[in-house]
Amino acid sequence: MINVLLFAQLQEEAGRDRLEVEMGETTVKELKQRLQDSFQLGRLESTMAAVNEEYARDEDTVKPGDTVAFIPPVSGG
Amino acid sequence: MDEKLFDITKEPIQVEELVKKVERREAGAITTFIGTVREWTKGKRTVYLKYEAYVPMAIKMLEKIGQEVQAEWPDTKIAVTHRIGKLDISEAAVVIAVSSPHRKAAYQANEYVIERIKQIVPIWKKEHWEDGETWIGDQLENVPYPEGKPRMEEDQG
Numbered sequence: 001m002i003n004v005l006l007f008a009q010l011q012e013e014a015g016r017d018r019l020e021v022e023m024g025e026t027t028v029k030e031l032k033q034r035l036q037d038s039f040q041l042g043r044l045e046s047t048m049a050a051v052n053e054e055y056a057r058d059e060d061t062v063k064p065g066d067t068v069a070f071i072p073p074v075s076g077g
Numbered sequence: 078m079d080e081k082l083f084d085i086t087k088e089p090i091q092v093e094e095l096v097k098k099v100e101r102r103e104a105g106a107i108t109t110f111i112g113t114v115r116e117w118t119k120g121k122r123t124v125y126l127k128y129e130a131y132v133p134m135a136i137k138m139l140e141k142i143g144q145e146v147q148a149e150w151p152d153t154k155i156a157v158t159h160r161i162g163k164l165d166i167s168e169a170a171v172v173i174a175v176s177s178p179h180r181k182a183a184y185q186a187n188e189y190v191i192e193r194i195k196q197i198v199p200i201w202k203k204e205h206w207e208d209g210e211t212w213i214g215d216q217l218e219n220v221p222y223p224e225g226k227p228r229m230e231e232d233q234g
Contacts, residue, residue: 007131008201009212050199053134069131069199075214076128076135076159076200077112077171077191 083139104176
């Protein structure tokens with residue numbers, strides 16, 4: 001099980017702030033693909049991801065138990 | 078004594094508390110930056126803002142910025158608090174305090190911190206206008222991360 005967190009506009013689009021995805025070891029890119037197919041989250045492809053609170057690249061590994069957050073462009077300050 | 082130098086809060090930020098956190102006998106300067114909610118942006122009137130954060134990661138990224146500051150300006154001490162939730166016009170969204178033996182480093186480090194917050198800290202602002210609402214940082218308005226991810230220290234060579 002991979003825990004997925006959604007924020008800002010992605011959260012509104014999905015109508016929820018977290019998802020659980022049944023997947024084995026995978027990559028950020030494949031997880032994005034899966035979510036796009038299952039939840040019609042169209043912008044994921046160009047959205048930053050963080051695995052266990054660290055920014056990650058598309059080719060980085062995601063393991064069951066990891067928390068993957070999708071980070072739309074930030075606007076703090 | 079509250080030694081949380083990097084914090085995310087739902088409460089109004091007390092500037093004096095941040096100043097106290099960085100006060101030291103060896104400091105000859107303390108700079109503070111207060112980021113406030115602006116009413117007018119390019120002719121549009123903001124009624125209020127809402128900030129949302131991925132809190133544990135936001136604190137981690139603030140700590141990372143703190144480490145970057147230590148590497149560049151070793152004698153400084155910094156404290157940052159960012160507020161989340163609903164904020165009215167003129168309220169402080171972020172306060173940054175930096176102390177250093179001399180003023181130049183305190184000014185420079187302080188500006189560096191706010192620029193980095195805007196690049197890597199997972200906090201989002203939703204503008205509530207008179208006639209609607211928008212998430213700022215929306216990809217329709219900005220090119221988010223031209224390098225594929227926010228610039229992190231290890232990428233800067």
